[in-house]
Amino acid sequence: MNGGTLRQLEYFVAAVETGTVSAAAVRCQASQAAVSAALNDLERALGMQLLVRRPAKGVTVTGGGQSVLPIARRMLADAAELADLAAAEHGEVAGRLRIACTIALSPRVLPLLAALLTVRYPRVELDVTDGLATDVQEWARAGVADACLLYRRQLGEGLDARTVCVVEPYAVLAADHPLADRDDLALEELSGEQLIIVRAAESSRVIEALMEDAGVVPHAGWAFSNPETVRAMVAHGLGYSVFSGRPSGTEAFDGRRVAYVRVRDRVAPNEVVLAVPRGQRPNARLDALWKLLGEPELQAAFG
Structure with a gap:
């Protein structure tokens, strides 16, 4: 790809989201030296500085980096969608799935959801985290999470939500x-x-x-x-x-x-909802997640 490879873009996005090159290396299962070299190569290919890297202080995104970030995320999402289409031809669900959940729900739901998903869909690379309702929604809007679980009464703007279950x-x-x-x-x-x-x-x-x-x-x-x-x-x-x-x-x-x-x-009554960024295209991983959330075991976990 002219102007940087998908791997370089992946490292760039990971560095921004984790805040350090070392954490990006852990997420991407690469060495810190490889990630650092790839970021240098990406900046040379684009002819612009994307990150300011300070030892022991992490990374800061430059103005140019802020402009590149959403484009990089879209390109990585498109590449993942291509991989989805290829996997679907073989009846498989594969790729990365990032789920954020509110702390009120995460102890009840995430352990069981993670256990079921890794058994049913072993080729899915699952990434789960939790936080306040404002946090998980912002992560979804920013593309840091593919979907978030929260209560409907906490739901803000910019997200499309489907009801997982009604809770009393x-x-x-x-x-x-x-x-x-x-x-x-x-x-x-x-x-x-x-x-x-x-x-x-x-x-x-x-x-x-x-x-x-x-x-x-x-x-x-x-x-x-x-x-x-x-x-x-x-x-x-x-x-x-x-x-x-x-x-x-x-x-x-x-x-x-x-x-x-x-x-x-x-x-x-309140509702537990699965929310995704407005206009996000469906994919096989999100469809698999939605089906799992309807399983009796998980429905019971929501209370």
Whole structure:
């Protein structure tokens, strides 16, 4: 290819996304020297500096590099699509699949999804990560992730989403809470207790909307970045929380337990969605992912 090879473009994109040449080498399963030499060759071929490389400080993308980056990603995506077409001729699903998932869902879903996908589609190179809802959506928009999993009520602009499953809200209580053995409850019954939530803006908005639907003004309490911290605080009897869906585990990190009680208020249920950048072309890997998400095992994992 005139102006740089696909391998050089792959190294360039990896260096930008990981922040260092060494991390790009690990991702691309190449030596650091090979990646560094390929980046030099790419810059010479294009006649422009793409990256500023500082020892122990990683890489910074130049203005020219910012212009080249989306083109490089498109070219790599087109090359992957060609590989998909060739593999499809032999009834195979192959290539790289990058999935980002919110931290509220990732412990429930990613281990099982990764295990099933690697067995069913061994030629797929799976890359999974998690983060806040804003993060995973930005990764998808920027082309860093092929798809992201999140709740519909967290969904922003620029993405097309399909519903994976509908999830009902559950109150999270300490295992010895007086209401813990109930099949369901009204949120008004907990209004005098402290509500502990996940701090992220998207998560807090979901809870606020749910409380508004139920006509309840909660006694606002602490907020934490990690959902597991929320669950641990609840397990100690320091308040309650509300989760979308019911995780399978009831034990907090210190061994104390929580109980999940269905919320019976007439509130709009939430949905888990698979979101991709608007206008993204379908491919065999995303089709395989969509089919796996419909499997009973994974549907149960969402709660």
